[in-house]
Amino acid sequence: MLYITQLIYIKPGKEKVFHEFENHAIPLMEKYTGKLVQRLRPDDAAYVAGEEQKPYEIHIVSFESEEKLQEFFQDETRLQFKHLKDDSVKSILMFRGEKM
Template sequence: MIYLTMMIFVKEGKEAVFHQFEEFAIPLLEDYNGKLIYRIRPTKDTFVLQQDELPYEIHFLSFESEDDFLNFTKDERRKDFLHLKEESIRYSYLIKGTKL
């Protein structure tokens, strides 16, 4: 089992486009033994400490294996709407880990 934390920074005014991308991407997770455990849209008052800009969303996901995750990223259906991701996301951080 692998766990992924993704901090997503959306371009200003492109939130609706990002939501369109998520409508396509999230359901595909199950096809690759993936699960979106948490989808958080933080606000300034929910942070105890902040040294950089706030992410628009934080996702915490799991996949049964590294291969499942890689296959998800290569899914042809996902590639059909990657333009929405590129149009809406300025940048993101992806942190990979395992359960201790």
């Protein structure tokens, strides 16, 4: 099982565009064995310290394999809405790992 943690940084004022992309992309994950383990939106009180700015959202997702993850990334429906992600996301810091 592959686990991915994403710290997602949104362009100012683009939250609604990002949510529109997520409304299409997240349900598609199941088709490729993907599961949304956690979707967090930390507020200022939750942010204790760090060199980087506070992320807009933190996602923890799982997939059976790297192959399934890549299939999800190439899904035709997801790609139709990718412009929304490109328009709204400033950057993503992504970590890959396994459950210990």
